[in-house]
Amino acid sequence: MKTKQRRLNTARSVALTALDRVRQNGAYSNLQLNQLFSKSQLKDNDRRLATNIVYGVLQHQLTLEYWLRPFVHRHLDPWVATLLLMSIYQYHYLDRVPNWAVTNESIELAKQWGNPGIRKFVTGVLHAILRQGLADPAKIKQPVKRLSIQASVPQWLVTKLINQYGTQQTRQILESINQPAHVAIRVNTAVTDLITVERRLDRQGIGYRKSKVVPDALVITKGEVVDTTLFKEGAVTIQDESAMLAVDSMGIQPNDRVLDACAAPGGKTTQIAAQLTTGYVDALDIHQHKTRLIEKNARRLHVADRIKTYTLDARKVNEKFADATFDKILVDAPCSGIGLLRRKPEIRYTKQPQDSVHLHQIQLAILMAVAPKVKKGGIITYSTCTILNQENDGTVQAFLAAHPEFELVRTRTTRHLKNDRASATLTILPSDFASDGFFISSLRRK
Known part of the structure; x- marks a missing residue:
């Protein structure tokens, strides 16, 4: 049966369309929202509501399914299940939205997307939920x-x-x-400084606070920084505070030659480049469209002259670079991304335990390949955006066991984060600073 024309004229119609694509096809929530917003004519407050519903449903999906289960005793079309989960999310989590408004709009969507039978079914389920209430997971x-x-x-x-x-x-x-993700910006020190950026944000009415995690970073508390001239001119770029820590820990010197082995989309590459004068960074990615993205970001941030990009699998660095070429190497490795659950909630449902086993092998292969390319006394910084040991300390220890010419040294950051920890490696949990989960280690060639 063909569905009716699905209009994108309300916040909830956009949210339902995005969620249906994410849940059925594994689409990325942020990309879907951006695409749908470009096709719709939603006002800012409706965009915020749609974004809230999409991320809220994805963040609380298992809870919402638990609440829905007692009210549904038949197989549902995926979009109908998503519509009901959306409704429960709004009933429970959006205090400012009256239940009658949620119910009316959900019934209207059922009517637009389905047939009279589905509309009647959705109406009955929603009224039953409001009448009987939701189960207590505690x-x-x-x-x-x-x-x-x-x-x-x-x-x-x-x-x-x-x-x-x-x-x-x-x-x-x-x-x-399950708390909202912050938007953080890195000040591009290649062209400006923190004080200048703060003054310009003040003039443009953008609210912010200083980062507790890294210098030259601000957390946005009010306004859309991507709409500012600061962003468009390349004076700032959006980058999570934890993601800035890997480069912060590297101690980049102005004349260093650095390899960024897994560089796309270029956030850390451009962060390295901003600290170079006579040095430069070689940036690798396996996909050409991603190396082009690195180049695009480098141009916007005015550091393109300090970056050379290569479409190359990091495991094949021997094809391009001689041994002992680099002062420092960054391996920000492919990983399960479990540290990003606040920012990318859907990945919690797509990842499986065996993913870490597979990724561990890839991570180890990359480290093994780049190891000869760092000079004696140079450091390989190995980082991930996961908090699972197998991909972090497990990969580091496996590498050291195979490479006795390297030693693990203590990872140090400008702000001396977690200096009382027992381990040489540094793990930032999502609960530590309300930033992404991240892991950083420092491997020195003896």
């Missing part, structure tokens, strides 16, 4: 399942986090990942 007896439903994180991941970090810290991590 009453689930099994502890891991209870945490999984409350935080909307798969049970395998809850178990893995408890085994690594303990129950209390896992609770803190799970609570933090």
Whole structure:
């Protein structure tokens, strides 16, 4: 049966379309929203509502499915299930939106997208939910399942986090990942400085606070920084605070030659380049469209003359570079991305335990390939945006076991983050600073 014409004239119609594509086809939520916003004529407040619904449903999906289950005893078309989850999300989490408005708009969407039978079914389910209320996940007896439903994180991941970090810290991590993600900006020191940027943000009415994680960074608290002349001129760029830490820890010198082995989209590449004068950075990515993205970002940030890009698999660096070429190497490796759950909520449902095993092998292969390319006394900085040990300390230890000519040295940051830790490596949890989860290690060639 063909569906009716699906209009994009309301916040909820855009949200339903985006969520349907994400949940059915594995599309990226941010890309879908951007694409749909460009096709619709939504006002800013409607865009904010659509964004809130999309990210809220994805963040709380397992909780919402738990609440819906008692009210549905038949197979649902995927879009109908998504519409009902959207409605429950709004009932429970959006206090300022009256229930009658949610109900009316949901019924209207059921009418537009389906047939009279589906509209009648949706109406009945929503009225039953409002009449009977929602189950309390706190009453689930099994502890891991209870945490999984409350935080909307798969049970395998809850178990893995408890085994690594303990129950209390896992609770803190799970609570933090369902909070809104901050927008952080890095000041492009190649063309300006922090004080100048602050003054210009003040004049443009953009609210901000100083970063507790890295210098030359601000967290935006009000306004859209991408609409400012600062952003368009390349004086600032959007980059998470934790993501800036890898380069912050590298101690880049103005004349260094640096390899960024997994460089796209170029955030860390341009961060390195901003600190160079006579030195330069060689940036690799396996896909040509991604190396072009690095070049585009480099031009916007006025550091293109300090960057050379190569479409090259980092495991094949021997084809391009002689041994002992680089003063420093950054391997910001492909990973499961579990540290990004606040910013990319849908990945919690697509990742599986075996992904870490596969990624560990890729990470290790990249480290093995680049190892001969760093000079004696030089450092390879190995980082990921995950908080799972197998991809982090597990990869580092496997590399060191195969390469006794390297030693693990303590990762140090400008702000001396977590200096009381016992480990030489640095793990930033999403609950530490309300930034992304991140791992950084420093491997020195003896």
